[in-house]
Amino acid sequence: xxxxxxxISACARASKPDLAxxxxxxxxxxxxxxxxFTYTALIKMFARAKDxxxxxxxxxxxxxxxxxxxxxxxNVLIDACARNQAADQAYEVLSQMRQAGVQMTLVTYNSIIxxxxxxxxxxxxxxxxxxxxxxxxxxxxxxxxxAINACAKDGEVEVALSMLQEMxxxxxxxxxxxxxxxxxxxxxxAQWQTAEKIFLIMRNEGIPTDNFTYSSLISAYGGxxxxxxxxxxxxxxxxxxxxxxxITYNSLVWALANSGRWEAALQLVSGLSDKAVKPNNSTxxxxxxxxxxxxxxxxxxxxxxxxxxLNVPRDGITYSTLIAVCGEAGEEGRALSLxxxxxxxxxxxx
RNA sequence: AUACCUGCUAUACUAUG
Numbered sequence: 001x002x003x004x005x006x007x008i009s010a011c012a013r014a015s016k017p018d019l020a021x022x023x024x025x026x027x028x029x030x031x032x033x034x035x036x037f038t039y040t041a042l043i044k045m046f047a048r049a050k051d052x053x054x055x056x057x058x059x060x061x062x063x064x065x066x067x068x069x070x071x072x073x074x075n076v077l078i079d080a081c082a083r084n085q086a087a088d089q090a091y092e093v094l095s096q097m098r099q100a101g102v103q104m105t106l107v108t109y110n111s112i113i114x115x116x117x118x119x120x121x122x123x124x125x126x127x128x129x130x131x132x133x134x135x136x137x138x139x140x141x142x143x144x145x146x147a148i149n150a151c152a153k154d155g156e157v158e159v160a161l162s163m164l165q166e167m168x169x170x171x172x173x174x175x176x177x178x179x180x181x182x183x184x185x186x187x188x189x190a191q192w193q194t195a196e197k198i199f200l201i202m203r204n205e206g207i208p209t210d211n212f213t214y215s216s217l218i219s220a221y222g223g224x225x226x227x228x229x230x231x232x233x234x235x236x237x238x239x240x241x242x243x244x245x246x247i248t249y250n251s252l253v254w255a256l257a258n259s260g261r262w263e264a265a266l267q268l269v270s271g272l273s274d275k276a277v278k279p280n281n282s283t284x285x286x287x288x289x290x291x292x293x294x295x296x297x298x299x300x301x302x303x304x305x306x307x308x309x310l311n312v313p314r315d316g317i318t319y320s321t322l323i324a325v326c327g328e329a330g331e332e333g334r335a336l337s338l339x340x341x342x343x344x345x346x347x348x349x350x
Numbered sequence: 351a352u353a354c355c356u357g358c359u360a361u362a363c364u365a366u367g
Contacts, residue, residue: 250363
């Protein structure tokens with residue numbers, strides 16, 4: 001079975017699910033019984049493809065064939081639920097894991113905390129951190145980073161900061177994921193001053209900063225209308241030798257737009273043509289939304305044309321934003337014709 | 351070698367909500 005498993009994993013890694021399934025069938029025809037590794041690898045593959053139904057079908061098949069799901073199988077199933085934002089199903093898997101007498105490991109806890117993160121359940125995440133400690137399960141950087149992320153949805157900065165503090169007090173080293181998570185919480189909580197403070201601490205501690213760091217910081221500034229500080233971050237990045245990517249630029253475009261500086265936002269994007277970074281769907285959607293200010297509906301339609309010219313994909317957000325811009329500008333007729341244009345463009349609304 | 355040796359976990363951008 002090991003040889004087949006290796007092939008299946010290789011197919012999964014290469015994102016060739018059909019091939020992996022084919023090998024799986026050949027395995028059965030060759031009368032080689034699949035084992036835990038086989039099923040778990042396949043479940044993981046469908047987890048990544050966000051096909052929860054297939055994950056559970058394999059899980060059922062596995063049990064029917066008398067292959068006992070082990071701790072890794074359950075962890076992968078929990079991860080599959082997290083990726084599909086199916087918190088309830090994740091908890092159901094957890095209870096089946098208990099019923100099967102399989103012990104929860106560090107990764108199980110981390111995966112469940114990730115589920116809490118997706119669901120924004122910071123209280124549950126905090127409880128699990130405590131439970132791990134009580135049960136003598138070593139908590140690692142991922143445990144705390146995920147728990148901090150669980151605070152993002154509700155913007156619970158105080159809780160996130162206390163988790164960071166406890167982490168340090170427990171001797172668990174924060175890394176860039178940890179600090180980026182804290183920055184993300186500050187962003188969601190609209191606390192750019194706290195974000196700035198955290199960023200400085202991060203650098204003082206010698207934690208490497210990356211594009212996630214800067215884009216979160218830029219968004220936090222943008223949320224507070226601090227477009228000048230947001231712009232300054234881009235300069236800081238150059239000094240720090242971190243190359244901005246399209247998301248970083250999009251964050252700045254959004255920060256400028258949200259600060260009422262739509263002209264600067266447009267200028268920033270035109271300036272991208274010299275760089276290796278190409279504007280994408282989000283870039284344009286943000287710019288189109290920025291046209292709401294001052295009823296710039298003509299500019300918005302120009303941007304739509306530019307998207308087509310540059311082969312930037314349009315989506316439902318593009319058109320619903322355009323319709324809103326035209327509608328608010330008193331151009332109801334255009335708003336209506338945009339709906340038709342959307343269908344002609346092959347974009348389905350939802 | 352308590353590493354590697356078939357399977358598991360965390361972070362950033364856009365409209366509406």
